Amino acid sequence: MGALSLTGVDYFTQATVATSAPLSGASLAVSDFISREPKRQPMRVRLPDHLDLAARRALMHAIQQLARLRQLDKGWDGAKAEPLTDDACDTAIRLLTALAMPAPPTAQLVPLEDGGLQLEWHVEGNDVELEIDAQGEVHAYIIAAAVTVLNREVPQALLPTTMPEIRRYITRMSRILNEQA
Numbered sequence: 001m002g003a004l005s006l007t008g009v010d011y012f013t014q015a016t017v018a019t020s021a022p023l024s025g026a027s028l029a030v031s032d033f034i035s036r037e038p039k040r041q042p043m044r045v046r047l048p049d050h051l052d053l054a055a056r057r058a059l060m061h062a063i064q065q066l067a068r069l070r071q072l073d074k075g076w077d078g079a080k081a082e083p084l085t086d087d088a089c090d091t092a093i094r095l096l097t098a099l100a101m102p103a104p105p106t107a108q109l110v111p112l113e114d115g116g117l118q119l120e121w122h123v124e125g126n127d128v129e130l131e132i133d134a135q136g137e138v139h140a141y142i143i144a145a146a147v148t149v150l151n152r153e154v155p156q157a158l159l160p161t162t163m164p165e166i167r168r169y170i171t172r173m174s175r176i177l178n179e180q181a
Contacts, residue, residue, distance in 0.1 A: 047059060047060075047097070047100075048097060048100060051100050051101075051102075052102045054102055054103055054104075055100045055101055055102050055103075055104060056100075058100065058104045058106065058107070059096060059097065059100045061106075062096050062107045062109065063093065063096065065107075065109045066084075066089060066092055066093070066096075066109055066117075069084055069109060069111050069117065070083070070084050070089060072084065072111060076111070077113060079113075080113070081111070081112075081113040081114075081115075082113065082114060082115035082134065083115060084111060084115055084116075084117055085115040085116070085134045085135070085136070087134065087135050087136035088112075088115060088116045088117045088132045088133065088134055088135075088136055089117070090136060091132045091136040091137075091138065091156075092109070092117050092119060092132055095119060095130055095132075095138070095159075096119065098163055098167075099163070099166065099167055099170055101167070101170065101171060101174060102174075103174050103177065103178055104170065104174055105121045105122075105123050105170065105173040105174055105177055106121075107119055107120070107121055108120040108121070108122070112131070112132075112133070112134075114133060114134045115134035116131065116132050116133040116134045117131075117132045118130065118131045118132070119132070121170055121173055123173035123176050123177060124176055125143070125144075125145055125146055126143065126144050126145070126169065126172060126173050126176070127141070127142065127143040128140075128141070128142050128166060128169050128170055128173070129141040129142075130166070136156070137153065137154075137155065137156070138153070138154045138156075138159065139152070139153050139154065140152060140154050140162060140166060142165075142166065142169050144169060144172070149165075149169065150162075150165065150166075
């Protein structure tokens with residue numbers, strides 16, 4: 001079993017993975033934070049056991065980005081933007097974990113002014129964007145070959161039935177990247 005623990009210590013945040021299987025490079029540290037004091041409770045994330053090393057590393061990288069974004073203060077945009085909410089972070093972790101796969105495209109995490117977060121994947125005209133509002137509700141937007149495939153709110157109750165479709169398009173992006181390699 002693998003577990004990812006992100007904890008604040010002074011101005012550092014550390015990500016440590018404990019796993020029963022060997023995992024090279026499993027202990028990471030991030031020190032490029034805005035604040036000198038931790039502001040939030042540690043995030044604890046269990047990495048799915050079925051993930052290969054590349055998928056674990058990609059997931060850890062995305063969660064480290066999320067940890068950095070959690071440090072943003074009110075007004076981080078120079079105006080009235082809110083810090084990320086715990087609901088948005090919790091939903092983001094659930095989505096990132098559910099979408100983790102071998103050789104994944106890199107997820108981009110973009111904070112939103114309302115305290116929400118947008119998860120984005122872009123590969124050669126294929127786009128998956130999951131906008132998570134401050135309450136943790138999701139709006140999914142998928143474009144494949146310049147055609148809008150999905151553009152709708154996805155209530156929490158419908159996420160399990162929508163995830164296979166989202167995962168299919170991220171897998172398609174992964175295949176494109178593998179063919180280019």
